[in-house]
Structure formats: structure tokens, C-alpha cells
Amino acid sequence: MGNDNSTEMTIHLKIWKQDGPGKKGEFISHEAKGLSSEMSFLEMLDVVNEDLVRLNQRPIEFDHDCREGICGTCSMVINGEAHGPDKEITTCQLHMRKFKDGDTITVEPFRAKAFPIIRDLVVDRSSFDRVIESGGYVSVNTGGAQDANSLPINKPDSDLAFEAATCIGCGACVASCKNASASLFVSAKLAHLSFLPQGKIEQDARTLAMVRQMDTEGFGACTNTEACEAACPKGISVENISRMNRQFLKASIKER
Amino acid sequence: MSIKPNTELKSNAPSGDLQTKWQRHRFEMKRVNPANKRKFNVIVVGTGLAGGAAAATLGELGYNVKSFCVQDSARRAHSIAAQGGINAAKNYPNDGDSVYNLFYDTIKGGDYRSRESNVHRLAEVSNNIIDQCVAQGVPFAREYGGLLDNRSFGGAQVSRTFYARGQTGQQLLLGAYSALMRQVNKGTVKMYTRYEMLDLVTVDGVARGITTRNLVNGEVESFAADAVVLATGGYGNLFFLSTNAMGSNATAAWRCHKKGAFFANPCYTQIHPTCIPVSGDYQSKLTLMSESLRNDGRVWVPKESSKGKNPVDIPESERDYYLERIYPSFGNLVPRDVASRQAKFRVDENNGVGATGVAVYLDFKEAIGRLGKDAVSAKYGNLFQMYEKISGENPYETPMKIFPAVHYTMGGLWVDYNLQSTIPGLHVLGEANFSDHGANRLGASALMQGLADGYFVIPYTLGHYLGSTALAPVDENHDAFKASVMAVKAQEEKLFNIKGEKTVDDFHRQLGKIMWENVGMSRSKETLTKAIEEIPKLKEEFWQNVRVPDDRNVKNAEIEKAGRVADFLELGELMARDALEREESCGGHFREEHQTPENEAKRDDENFCHVGAWEHNSAGWTRHQEELEFENVKLVTRSYK
Incomplete structure (x- = not known):
């Protein structure tokens, strides 16, 4: 399998260590030896952490869960790029074969005012939950829904809704934006629902509520650098941001 | 209703006609008047499909809900990683499907080791789930005419699986999560993220709360309630390597077991046939390749004379498509346990492939020739991408290498027809319970069961418990x-x-x-x-x-x-x-x-022909039995030939 092409590697790590919220953090250096090119990046960190425990030091805290690129838990900036140097992947899908033996790798948390650091590489992204809470849903209770096929939806719209809905809520868009804007995340949720007839009914109220919550949380404004799309592990399009801006303008005029 | 522990393992399913059991039961159950619901506090642990759906729906009904998860957001529970789809007996493709047909396939797929009443109810509510999810805005795959598309999964000869490319679990969970966040906004549900349940608190043998660790600051605290709903998933991670998320664990369920909840059929483990094989000692988890791939992928190993050759150079005559050879009527779509075992036999016979010899091929050459690369990509694109990222090989050009891995656990805490464990007041949903899949779960049935339990079963049966049980007031100072x-x-x-x-x-x-x-x-x-x-x-x-x-x-x-x-x-x-x-x-x-x-x-x-349910006690364990009675389905040897 993978180890058909396995080679041994040594990597020099510079990792962000910060004992807790509000504490002073710093980069620490660690040399990771005897790695395999077939490891995933997080498996490399597992090895480092087990070594640290054996050396009676505390391991580096990092968020991770599914390790297959869908849960959106892992959140690191690697060599200056959210989720590291590869297109359309999460950190857990990054493999050491993308690096060279002897490389120095810098690992930092997602940095944004609205993502306060909990410890080391772990950040608090509950601001995303509060944005969804403010209106990221169709207001239907369980029970009483009509037959699913009594609401035909044309395939192109349904596909666009799906593309937007694939957002995993990781926050790479925020971490890669110089303004720490959450526009890609918010606009993806808005686009998912506004492409569908079920979501049309509350479109105006939802757009106003979610955009305003985004501002309240301390995310910055969008200045169209498109860094978010480049960093997005799911390739969510910045066209959604244009849609959001149009819909927000329309809704705020109607609101008056 | 008494508040004695159900140690006799009474299923509490109504007797008589199977088709009307659930309808009659719903009529007979006690209800809680809408104005009284807000007086009840309910704890829901876990925010996957079962827990998320339950917390949202109970909140909608007016209960005071506290929802706990170990993840940093309710949207990240491991249900999110389910790829292939969700079954329902809609019969949209007009291929003869029905509620009874889905019921029958599930009983047979489970090798006649599940409870007829529970499985029939599951098949009945399957259609409501699809309706509900579409109403929430779940973007299922559609045909050009605008109607929903279906595909096939193992153990069925109809197409009854609804899907959203290879991300069905994600889309369904985001639907449940959005319903949950709507209730958080309304104040009926309070969320506790990064909290781990470490104990069940019982008072006079009745579940009255939980003790948790706050994973951010280590604080240990308790929460009291009138009922506890556990939806904390399965225990596949016991094997260290499995397709489960790294954080998936058995602790909440196990601590309930040690407080008196019987654990049923722990040995029923599902080994999924199509996973990316192990590559080294540092391996931290295994990645599933969806069963839906077996709709178009063909499983094979080289015949003796072509061993060790590059797979693309091996001619058709030198390939052993062993599933098609042994099981001509189901072919590559035999149930998971059968497909896994056959892969193991090939490796045991020394016919495995790859550097380790512990793998078989899953090949799309024929499908790409028949449908074109674009059509294959539209169906499975994200799975192919996932495979390439992990293995470094392009599955459009060379066959995937796959091998079975631990994926799902059919066993779990014992529950009755009301999803109540042997401890009164403790209800268990989804993969954490044992009830619907017998000794083997069919593909696309986990999502169905999680959402059935959460949206359409517990909202009624919990009302019955609360409406028929006299509970003394208790708080965290007890x-x-x-x-x-x-x-x-x-x-x-x-x-x-x-x-x-x-x-x-x-x-x-x-x-x-x-x-x-x-x-x-x-x-x-x-x-x-x-x-x-x-x-x-x-x-x-x-x-x-x-x-x-x-x-x-x-x-x-x-x-x-x-x-x-x-x-x-x-x-x-x-x-x-x-x-x-x-x-x-x-x-x-x-x-x-x-x-x-x-x-x-x-x-x-x-x-x-019984459920083995284990009671934890000072001597270790005692095994109890719940006899399974089959009144509708005749027990026969399962055959997919």
C-alpha cells in the first residue's frame, strides 16, 4: 500500500505553544526524527506528542477528530497557510510526502479576534455557531412535512445549493483573510438555503440576521482578496459573497 | 408505570398485528400536555444524527433541554462522516419497494437477530425522515426533472438509498444541527460543547442526571434532570484502528452500564469491506470508502499466474471477480459482513495485493468505459479525491486497494420498544443502543436509525415516561x-x-x-x-x-x-x-x-435466537437473555447467491 514509496524523514518544527487564554505564547522548536513520508501531518504530530510524553513534557494540544476531511475540527496554519500547502484539503488530509526531508515547518493556530485561543493550537470557534443560531435554518418543526417529491427543484439550483452546503465550518476562510472576515462561511450557508424554495421564504430576515451577527462577533469586513476561496478545503466559491452582498442590500432596502 | 429497573428485559412492544403496532402504541402512550412540557428538564448527550435530532425535536415540543457534546460544535459529531446514503421505502424508482420490503431486508440483513417490532417501526418512519430532511433544505441528489434520485446499497435488490454525493451524513447532520441551533436561539435548548459525560447519576435506581468534565478547564460538575437521553455512538474505536473519528468512544455508555444498564450483544461488530488499508505502525485511523462505490466498482484479485503484476496490465481473463463468481444474484452488492469475510479469505489464501499483501482491488475501469469519466466523477468525485490524497494513487487510472476495517457496532445498551434502557429514565438512541440491526447492519441504515430514533420515536416515548412516572424533585445538591x-x-x-x-x-x-x-x-x-x-x-x-x-x-x-x-x-x-x-x-x-x-x-x-444482555455486578458480569420472537418473518439461511 502506501509504504510502497515510504521514505524516512527528519523535520524541524516550530510550533505555537500557549498555556491558556490570555497567556503569553511562543514558538518552540522540536526536531522530529524517524518520520515516514506516508504519514499524515496529524500522525506526525501524534508521534511528536508521544515523544514529548515519554520525555516527561506536556504534549501540544491540537483539535482533530474525523481525520478524513469532513468534520472541520482540525485548524492549523502550516507555513503560513491555513491547512497547509496543498489545495482543497484539511490539515488531516495533508501528508508528509508534501514536504522534504530536513524541512523546517511552522505550525500556528487559526488567528482571529473572533477565534480566541484556548490552548496551543486549539481555538474557540463558537462564534460560527452563534452566526448559524441567528438564522441559518429553515423554520420548520419536526413532523407534518409534505411528501419530498411534491417539491421538485431544478437540478442546477439543487447542485449549487449542495456545493455551498459542503462547507465544513472549519474557519480556514477566516484564518487566511487579512481582515479575519467570515464572509465565505456566512455566504455559503446563505447561498445553500436561498438556492432552494424551502429557504426562499425567510431569505431576507436570514440574510440580515446572519450578516449582523457576523459583525457582532468581531469578524472583519470583506475586501475581495479571495484568499478565503484559495484556502477553503471544499473549494467554496467567492461568488457566494457577491450573492450575499446583493441579497443583504436588497433586504436592507426592503426593511426600511 | 412503575419505576422498577427492567431487569426481566421486557420489550414492552404491543402484541398483535405488526403493521399497526406503532400506531396503536402511539395511541396508548401517555402524553404530556403542551403547557406542562416546559416543567420537565431533559438531558441529551451527543449531537450526532440521533442526539441532535432528539434535542431539536424535544425543544420544539417545549421541553427544557440541555444538550452536551465532546466536540467544539454540535455540527462535528461523527455522523458527519457518513458517506453513502440513507434508506427509505419511498418506492420512487417504482422497483417494487415497500415498508414491508425494507423491514424484511433489514431483518434478513441482520441475520435474524433483531426485534421485529423495532425494525418494522424503523421502516415505517423511514419515509417521514426523507420528507423532514427535504423540508429543512437538505440538498439530496436530484434528477433533471427535479425529483429525488436513488441508488442501491448492499443487501437490497431495489434502489432505495437517498444521497447527497458522498456526503450524505454531513448534509443530514447539518440539517439536524440547524434545527438544533434554531431551538438554541429560541431558548428551549441550552448547548454545552466540549463537555464529556463521565457518569450517570441515579437516585433510587432512576436516572436523574449526569456528571461531566468541562474539556476546556477541567471542571467536574453535575446536571440534574427528569430524564437522560444518551446518543453517544458506538465503540468501534476499542480496536484502536477503525473508521470512527478519533474522539468516538464508549465512555458515556460504559459508565451507564456500570450504573446498572445492561449491555446487549457486545460481540456484534461490523467490519466494513471497503476501507483504505493500513500503511504503517504510526497509523492513527482508517478511512472508509463508501459502500456506494460497489454500485459501479468491481472487486477482484489476480489469478495465480498474474500475481504481483501491475493491475492495469492484468487482462480480464486473469482476474478473479470473486464476489460476482460466488454470489451471482447480488454480485458486488452482498452485505458488508459477507464481502469482508471473502476479502479476508483471499488474503488468507495468499491472493492479496499491494506491498503488504493485505488488500484487494476495487476497480472502476468498466464503469468509466460504460458511463464516462465525468459521470463517475459526478457520483463519486469526493471519494476518489479522498482516496488519492491518502494513498497518492489516482483511482481513475489504477484500481483502488481496499481492505476491511472496523466500522460500526451493532451491540450497545439494551433498550425496550420505547428506547428505554434497563435503568428507568435512561433512554438510548442511535448506534449507542442495540436494537435495530441485529448481527449486521445494512448500508445506509445507520443514518436512517439515528434520525428515526431522534425525530420520530423518542419525542413520543419520552413523553410517555414523563407523563406516567411520579418523579420527586431532585437537584445537584442531592x-x-x-x-x-x-x-x-x-x-x-x-x-x-x-x-x-x-x-x-x-x-x-x-x-x-x-x-x-x-x-x-x-x-x-x-x-x-x-x-x-x-x-x-x-x-x-x-x-x-x-x-x-x-x-x-x-x-x-x-x-x-x-x-x-x-x-x-x-x-x-x-x-x-x-x-x-x-x-x-x-x-x-x-x-x-x-x-x-x-x-x-x-x-x-x-x-x-435471543439477545445476550450483560449485567455488570461485583462478581463481574451476569448474562441475561431476551428471546426473539419471529411472528412474521420465517427464519431461513441467509443466501445472496
Whole structure:
């Protein structure tokens, strides 16, 4: 399998260590030896952490869960790029074969005012939950829904809704934006629902509520650098941001 | 209704006609008046499809809900990773499907080891789930005419699986999550993220709350309620390597078991046939390749004369499409247990492929030729991408290498028809319970069961419990809560103080190896006896030699893992004991001593047509039985030939 092409590697790590919220953090250096090119990046960190425990030091805290690129838990900036140097992947899908033996790798948390650091590489992204809470849903209770096929939806719209809905809520868009804007995340949720007839009914109220919550949380404004799309592990399009801006303008005029 | 523990394992399903059981039961159940619902506090643990759907729906009904999850957001529970789809008996493709047909396939797929009443209800509400999800805005795949598309999954000869490319679990979970967040906004649900349940609090034998650890600051605290709903998933991670998320664990369920909830059929483990094989010792988890790939992918190994050759150079005549050869009517779409076992047999016969020889091919050449690369990409694009990222190989050009891996656990806490465990007030949903999949779960049925339990079963049956039970007021100052907090803190203290030489993962890997070798895809008296000897020794060593670093009052992944591995070490032994006790082969439980001449599972309906439910006590465990009565389906040997 993978180890058909396995080679041994040594990597020099510079990792962000910060004992807790509000504490002073710093980069620490660690040399990771005897790695395999077939490891995933997080498996490399597992090895480092087990070594640290054996050396009676505390391991580096990092968020991770599914390790297959869908849960959106892992959140690191690697060599200056959210989720590291590869297109359309999460950190857990990054493999050491993308690096060279002897490389120095810098690992930092997602940095944004609205993502306060909990410890080391772990950040608090509950601001995303509060944005969804403010209106990221169709207001239907369980029970009483009509037959699913009594609401035909044309395939192109349904596909666009799906593309937007694939957002995993990781926050790479925020971490890669110089303004720490959450526009890609918010606009993806808005686009998912506004492409569908079920979501049309509350479109105006939802757009106003979610955009305003985004501002309240301390995310910055969008200045169209498109860094978010480049960093997005799911390739969510910045066209959604244009849609959001149009819909927000329309809704705020109607609101008056 | 009395508040005695249900140690006699009464299913509490109504008798009589199968088709009208659920309807009659709904009529007969007690209800709570809308104005009274807000007087009841309900704790829901877990925010996957079952827990998320339950918390949202109970909130909509007006209950005061507290929802807990270990993840940093309710949107990240492991249901999110389910790829292929969700079954429902809609019969949109007009291929003759019906509720009875889905019921029958599920009973048969489970090798006749599940409860007829529960499975029929599951099939009945399957259609409501699809309607509900579409109403929420779940973007299922559609045809050009605008209607919903279906595909096929293993163990069925109809197309009844609804899907959203290879991300169906994600889309369904985001639907449940959005419904949940809507209730958070309305104030009916309060969310507790990064909280781990570490104990169930019982007062006079009735579940009245939980004790948790705040994973951010280590604080141990209790929460009182009128009922506890557990939806914390399965225990596949016991094997160290599985397709489960790293954080998936059995701790909440296991601590309930130690407080009196019986654990049913722990030996029923599903080994999924199509996963990316292990590549080295550092491997932290295994990645599933959706069963939907078997709609178009063909499984094969090279014949003797072409062994070791590059697969693209091996001509058709030199390939053994063994599933199509052995099971002509189901072909590549046999159920998971059958496909996994056949892959194991090929490797055991020394016909495996790849550098390790522990893999078989899953080939899309024929489908790409028939449908074109674009059509294959539209159906499976994200799965192909995922495979390429992990393996470094392009599956459009060379066949995937796959091998079975632990994926799902059919066993779990015992529940009655109302999804109530043997402890009154403790209800268990989704993968955490044992009830619907028998000895083998069919593909696309986990999502169906999670959402059925959460949206359409517990909202009624919990009302029945609350409406028919006189509960004395209890709060966190009650002695039972104080004792629970003390016990949780004491265990944590003990773990920190061992200061041994081995890491938590050292022990977990060692346990996983014992389990995979002795309690894995095939088991025998010899291997199970070995596991029952080795696991307690490992457990003893763990409690003397594990090293848990760092402080208690911070985010500390090692103490989180240590508690979970401590529980896996106990559950592993119980799994081996259950497998040893069940002297038959059925579904995912394959005992080498009990097989047909063609190596198929050989059931013993005379002696084992029952649920084995284990009671935890000071002597260890006592095994109880719930007899399974089949009034509608005739027990026959499962055949997919």
C-alpha cells in the first residue's frame, strides 16, 4: 500500500505553544526524527506528542477528530497557510510526502479576534455557531412535512445549493483573510438555503440576521482578496459573497 | 408505570398485528400536555444524527433541554462522516419497494437477530425522515426533472438509498444541527460543547442526571434532570484502528452500564469491506470508502499466474471477480459482513495485493468505459479525491486497494420498544443502543436509525415516561450528585498519580491488536479464550504503568483519552466473553467452529435466537437473555447467491 514509496524523514518544527487564554505564547522548536513520508501531518504530530510524553513534557494540544476531511475540527496554519500547502484539503488530509526531508515547518493556530485561543493550537470557534443560531435554518418543526417529491427543484439550483452546503465550518476562510472576515462561511450557508424554495421564504430576515451577527462577533469586513476561496478545503466559491452582498442590500432596502 | 429497573428485559412492544403496532402504541402512550412540557428538564448527550435530532425535536415540543457534546460544535459529531446514503421505502424508482420490503431486508440483513417490532417501526418512519430532511433544505441528489434520485446499497435488490454525493451524513447532520441551533436561539435548548459525560447519576435506581468534565478547564460538575437521553455512538474505536473519528468512544455508555444498564450483544461488530488499508505502525485511523462505490466498482484479485503484476496490465481473463463468481444474484452488492469475510479469505489464501499483501482491488475501469469519466466523477468525485490524497494513487487510472476495517457496532445498551434502557429514565438512541440491526447492519441504515430514533420515536416515548412516572424533585445538591462528582474526581486523580512509563496510546494500540487478532473478523474458542486472559492483564498494567502528563484544570487530551481507554479495556473483555458465549455464527459474528462447507455463517436458531444482555455486578458480569420472537418473518439461511 502506501509504504510502497515510504521514505524516512527528519523535520524541524516550530510550533505555537500557549498555556491558556490570555497567556503569553511562543514558538518552540522540536526536531522530529524517524518520520515516514506516508504519514499524515496529524500522525506526525501524534508521534511528536508521544515523544514529548515519554520525555516527561506536556504534549501540544491540537483539535482533530474525523481525520478524513469532513468534520472541520482540525485548524492549523502550516507555513503560513491555513491547512497547509496543498489545495482543497484539511490539515488531516495533508501528508508528509508534501514536504522534504530536513524541512523546517511552522505550525500556528487559526488567528482571529473572533477565534480566541484556548490552548496551543486549539481555538474557540463558537462564534460560527452563534452566526448559524441567528438564522441559518429553515423554520420548520419536526413532523407534518409534505411528501419530498411534491417539491421538485431544478437540478442546477439543487447542485449549487449542495456545493455551498459542503462547507465544513472549519474557519480556514477566516484564518487566511487579512481582515479575519467570515464572509465565505456566512455566504455559503446563505447561498445553500436561498438556492432552494424551502429557504426562499425567510431569505431576507436570514440574510440580515446572519450578516449582523457576523459583525457582532468581531469578524472583519470583506475586501475581495479571495484568499478565503484559495484556502477553503471544499473549494467554496467567492461568488457566494457577491450573492450575499446583493441579497443583504436588497433586504436592507426592503426593511426600511 | 412503575419505576422498577427492567431487569426481566421486557420489550414492552404491543402484541398483535405488526403493521399497526406503532400506531396503536402511539395511541396508548401517555402524553404530556403542551403547557406542562416546559416543567420537565431533559438531558441529551451527543449531537450526532440521533442526539441532535432528539434535542431539536424535544425543544420544539417545549421541553427544557440541555444538550452536551465532546466536540467544539454540535455540527462535528461523527455522523458527519457518513458517506453513502440513507434508506427509505419511498418506492420512487417504482422497483417494487415497500415498508414491508425494507423491514424484511433489514431483518434478513441482520441475520435474524433483531426485534421485529423495532425494525418494522424503523421502516415505517423511514419515509417521514426523507420528507423532514427535504423540508429543512437538505440538498439530496436530484434528477433533471427535479425529483429525488436513488441508488442501491448492499443487501437490497431495489434502489432505495437517498444521497447527497458522498456526503450524505454531513448534509443530514447539518440539517439536524440547524434545527438544533434554531431551538438554541429560541431558548428551549441550552448547548454545552466540549463537555464529556463521565457518569450517570441515579437516585433510587432512576436516572436523574449526569456528571461531566468541562474539556476546556477541567471542571467536574453535575446536571440534574427528569430524564437522560444518551446518543453517544458506538465503540468501534476499542480496536484502536477503525473508521470512527478519533474522539468516538464508549465512555458515556460504559459508565451507564456500570450504573446498572445492561449491555446487549457486545460481540456484534461490523467490519466494513471497503476501507483504505493500513500503511504503517504510526497509523492513527482508517478511512472508509463508501459502500456506494460497489454500485459501479468491481472487486477482484489476480489469478495465480498474474500475481504481483501491475493491475492495469492484468487482462480480464486473469482476474478473479470473486464476489460476482460466488454470489451471482447480488454480485458486488452482498452485505458488508459477507464481502469482508471473502476479502479476508483471499488474503488468507495468499491472493492479496499491494506491498503488504493485505488488500484487494476495487476497480472502476468498466464503469468509466460504460458511463464516462465525468459521470463517475459526478457520483463519486469526493471519494476518489479522498482516496488519492491518502494513498497518492489516482483511482481513475489504477484500481483502488481496499481492505476491511472496523466500522460500526451493532451491540450497545439494551433498550425496550420505547428506547428505554434497563435503568428507568435512561433512554438510548442511535448506534449507542442495540436494537435495530441485529448481527449486521445494512448500508445506509445507520443514518436512517439515528434520525428515526431522534425525530420520530423518542419525542413520543419520552413523553410517555414523563407523563406516567411520579418523579420527586431532585437537584445537584442531592447526595447522589455529590458522590458522583467525588468518584469522577477520584478516578482522574488516580490516573494522574500513576506516573508510569507507557503512554495512553501504547495501551490502546496493544488492546487494539489483541482485539483485531482474536475478536475480529473471525473468532474461535481458542482466540477468544486468549483475549479473555490477555485483556485483564493489560488492564492491570494500565492502572500501574500509564503516564498521564500535564494538569487537570486545562485542555488536556491525554486525560481525556486515558479515561476512555480505561473503559475500552473493560468493554473489550466483555466483547470477548459475549463472543465466546454465542456458540454460533451470525452476521458480523463469525465463529470458525460454526460455518457451512462454503464458509458461510451457520446460525443456531434453536439455542441462540435471543439477545445476550450483560449485567455488570461485583462478581463481574451476569448474562441475561431476551428471546426473539419471529411472528412474521420465517427464519431461513441467509443466501445472496
